[in-house]
Amino acid sequence: MRRLIFLVLLVLAAAGGYHLYKDKDARKLLQSVVDKATKNPLAKTPKEAADYFLKAIKDRDYERAADYCTSAYAEQLRAGAADAKKLGDAIDGLMDKMSLVKITNIGECKYVLWCMDPFPREGLAIVVSEVNDPKVKTAAGTFVLSPKILGVDRIPDQMPQNYHPSRDFIGGLYKGLPERINFVKEGEGDKVSWKLDMPCPPEVVSAVQSMKKNEGSLAREIRDLSQSINKDAAIKEDFTRFFVELVNKWAM
Structure with a gap:
């Protein structure tokens, strides 16, 4: 009897595995569950929330970064x-x-590229105040931007001459965020997690809408220019001119 039950379970498992193999939606759902379990640990402190958020930004995994933010900005x-x-x-x-x-x-x-980056992967840190009392449910932090990543001592006050990129493609996902940010503790029991409590500036909403409307066209043109550097002698010799033309094509 036990052997029969084992064989039935084995057949069901095989059938389920075959269905999973054939069903792309099922595979995506399973992968999302696995990713959620392995990539998105709960932030037990404000510092962990900041670290997990910045790691997700560095990986350009904005879905995961959203898990460490409160609802308005996360959306x-x-x-x-x-x-x-x-x-x-x-x-x-x-x-x-x-x-x-x-x-x-x-x-x-x-x-210019750094300015057009939706959320720069480098040069950004979050300084967080220590929280040692488990009863405390709020904390404060500060965004710190290091211009050293750009090889300069300070961030320029304005865009270099001749460059006129679209306003919506400058700091798309962080434009308008305050330098000072709050952290809040959400959930109960073993589900408690700290999150960045940031507002959702209208500039971010506008940028997200513009990126959707753009449908990746700017990204494709940047990739095309990148691939042409070694293939097209004219672009390699006069890259700056072609780059300025690309940036200004999307001016608003």
């Missing part, structure tokens, strides 16, 4: 996640490619 992070990742990945690729060739004013070009 927009999730809404813009796919489009922001496309643009961010394209910017990363061009940044890397520019470092391999001789480009006049490369620092200027990198600064």
